Amino acid sequence: MTGPDGSAASRDRDGAGEAVRRDRFTRRSVLRWTAGVSSAAGVSTWGVAGGLSTASATNHVPDRIVCVGSDDGSLYGIDAATGDSVWRFTEPGDAVSSSPTVVDGVAYVGSTDGSLYAVDATDGSSVWSFEIGDGEDGGIVSSPTVITDRVFVGASSGAIVALDRGEGTEAWRVSPSPAVVSSPAVDGETLYVGTETGDVLALATADGTERWRVTSPEGGISSSPAVVDGTLYVGSFDERLYAVDVEAGSTAWRTDLEDVVFSSPAVVDGTVYVGSVGVDVGLHALDAETGDARWTTDGVAGVVSSPTVVDGTVYVGSVDGSLYALDAKGGDPVWSKNTGDQVNSSPTVRAGTVFVGNAAGEVYGFETDDGGRRWLFDDPTDAVFSSPTVVDLADDGHGVGSRTALGTLGHHHVAAGVEFAEGGGSGSDGSAPSGSTGSGGSSGADGSTDGGGGDDGDVDPSTESTDGAESGELSTADGAGSTGPIGRIPTIGLLGAAGGLTVGALAAYRFLGGGSTDASSGAGPDAASPSEGPSTTNAASEPKAGEPATSDTGRERSAGRETSADDGVDGEPTSPTAAAAAAGDDGDDSRVDSDAGSADGDALLAAVDELSSVEPLESVGPLAAYAVTDERIDGVDGRVLALPDAADGGELADRFRSVATDWGSVSHYDGIVTVYGSGTEPYPWVLTDPIGDVATLGEFLDDPPADPAARLSPVVDAAEAMSQASRYTVRHYYLSPETIRVLGSAGEPTGLVDDWGLSAVRDTPDHGTRAPSPYTPPEQLSDSEEPLWRGKPDTYALGALAYHAATGSPPADHRPAKPSEHAGVPSALDRPITRAIDPNPDERYDSIGEFARVLRLAAFD
Secondary structure (H helix, E strand, O other): OOOOOOOOOOOOOOOHHHHHHHHHHHHOOOOOOOOOOOOOOOOOOOOOOOOOOOEEEOOOOOOEEEEEEOOOOOEEEEEOOOOOEEEEEOOOOOOOOOOOEEEOOEEEEEOOOOEEEEEEOOOOOEEEEEEOOOOOOOOOOOOOEEEOOEEEEEOOOOOEEEEEOOOOOEEEEEOOOOOOOOOOEEEOOEEEEEOOOOOEEEEEOOOOOEEEEEOOOOOOOOOOOEEEOOEEEEEOOOOEEEEEEOOOOEEEEEEEOOOOOOOOOEEEOOEEEEEOOOOOOOEEEEEOOOOOEEEEEEOOOOOOOOOEEEOOEEEEEOOOOEEEEEEOOOOOEEEEEEOOOOOOOOOEEEOOEEEEEOOOOOEEEEEOOOOOEEEEEOOOOOOOOOEOEEEEOOOOOOEEOHHHHHOOOOOOOOOOEOOOOOOOOOOOOOOOOOOOOOOOOOOOOOOOOOOOOOOOOOOOOOOOOOOOOOOOOOOOOEOOOOEOOOOOOOOOOOOOOOEOOOOHHHHHHOOOOOOOOEHHHOOOOOOOOHHHOOEEEEHHHOOOOOOEEEOOOOOEEEOOEOOOOOOOOOOOOOOOOOOOOOOOOOOOOEEOOHHHHHHHHHHHHHHOOOEEEEEEOEEEOOEEEEEEEEOOOOOOOEEEEEOHHHOOOHHHHHHHHHHHHHHHHHOOOOOEOOEEEEEOOOOOEEEEOOOOOOEEHHHHHHOOOOOHHHHHHHHHHHHHHHHHHHOOOOOOOOOOOOOEEEEOOOOOOEEEEOOOOHHHOOOOOOEOEOOOOOOOOHHHOOOOOOOOOOOHHHHHHHHHHHHHHHHOOOOOOOOOOOHHHOOOOOHHHHHHHHHHOOOOHHHOOOOHHHHHHHHHHHHHO
């Protein structure tokens, strides 16, 4: 295992190493961390002939296995019939959120350590690995697509890489974007993929030459495209689903879903099924030709998972912790099962069983007819965002199952599954069948595709002629609340990721099951009640395309194809239902003028219909802060941070909106204050958890606990949260004692990252520059010419915060005294902290995740 100073490059996942990870939840039960916290400085490549063993296997080789990754850095092979462990591959140096694609008995999967791995699906041994980039700059959340002799995958560095499938050597590489977490879809000789900048690219599979680029989306894309009958379908952070004519490279239609779309679409029988992170409308069915709404669910909250469709039933996971089965024609509920933690993994169906993972590190096999649990696999020690692939070892060793049949193997943002076009066959030329290719597209007669399904009748290829890849990244949002210690909590729709319960007692089960399941009583997957299932708003009850439709929740949404090119994501917060305890001031030291605050608050109240009250709070620098109440919040307030100075719009408003979107896109992760909505009228604003009564880290350290570990605990939480955000190239840049909140008692404090640089927007036109402070690294100063790269500034700020927490005061300069030179500070903290605050970025940790890991080891072990 890596030592406390982070010097070793290898990891021991058994024995003491595993005990450290498990003890995390026993010692720190306030928040559930769902991301891998290890990152190796380099990646070793172990061939099949030698090197250290990176797999543990049993002698049992079943006919079929479920292959799935975990954020504990492992790829697992599970007996599909019994749920027993078959093998575990442990070579990756960080999370395996990518979903595996399996061809000819070899599983291809990426890791956030920056490498793509080829793994023998029979015993879990390494075939080859290829380092695309390091864990911070080139981590892989995108899921690989395999066509004939090539493997295609995207990386967070922005690279799209084609590798030789047999040897693991690079064929070509292009870098068209700052980051690619969308999974590639291949149709014929063209690869399609979305980028962080919101572009949809068409590249030649032969050499990566760009054929066209669609720039219509106004937000980033983590959704993976589905290509069906000459049309590409993909979702965007700008809250729309796009249809693109692949021949012309032009947008055919776009539909406003009014919530961020992480989910990747599945297209079946002329209907597009896709999820969004809304509160009560998490799953949508749209006409594939026009984009008109056919139905939306009312009650399925926050869908990051990508749907799969089998025999007229749609299966999809939700951040409320449930797996839902819905009628594909009308959206009526068939059954639902709560798993106890958010389901961002995308389900796959094979032989009457639906397989899916959750953020608690569990993989389930449920019966498709009634949701009865067949088995539970709980070996992973961290979240399962990867989506399962069923592998037929008794036949040709290809991936099989519904996601294979639909060509929707790619997963989005640590959230979906990857499989091949099953049962539809392929042309002899190696191209996937027309209308059914996708990120897991089939290949030719050489056996390099994954065909062969349908032998057990679980999927009828004639009725599932589509595809809908998902992408790898950011998992997403938190939606409906849970019953439990504080009773049932409704939830909120959000701008950039999904809502979550992050305050006070609610933090204990922010990601635990929703609906009627009582998390505190141990009610589990078999406790779902049909009466609590989602209802549906059908197209018959909605107006024509382009007109607003109102469901029985009172939420307005566009029912069909969007015609305006200028619509943004700046509407009011949708269905805000706060999930936190108390509202109050933001904890900063400057109070708004009561008259001015009231006047601005009145304008906000008049402009946002959902708000029923607005009360001025203490300002946060140039930001106005308000306690707000919405008629659907059931009396629980939220907090609005606003910038009245930007009421006239322009560049200042654009910067505010950009930062708010970044914050929202990762706010569903533990340790980050949740963003529920955003808007620009009457001035830019963002709606968050009501954390005004929650102390800042600065206030916490004014009267700190005697135990250094307790003092450091909120900083460790913040570092782990920032590690997850950094995987998707989302930075903070302005971490300080005022931007971290501390929940809980002095003995069990928990940190939450707040603000995200909104308070710096007005005074820093060049986002990322920062005024001198004990938490500012040299490269962020305005006169520096050093680049802000790979999250290094945030690592520095976290190290300075750790120094402050350990010693009682921030570092006096860039080369301060060792922490242990202060009374009561153990020497084990010296190396982790001093390395993090090294003025030379090259000498700091390679990733925030690595710093978080070694700091935790030094503080608690």
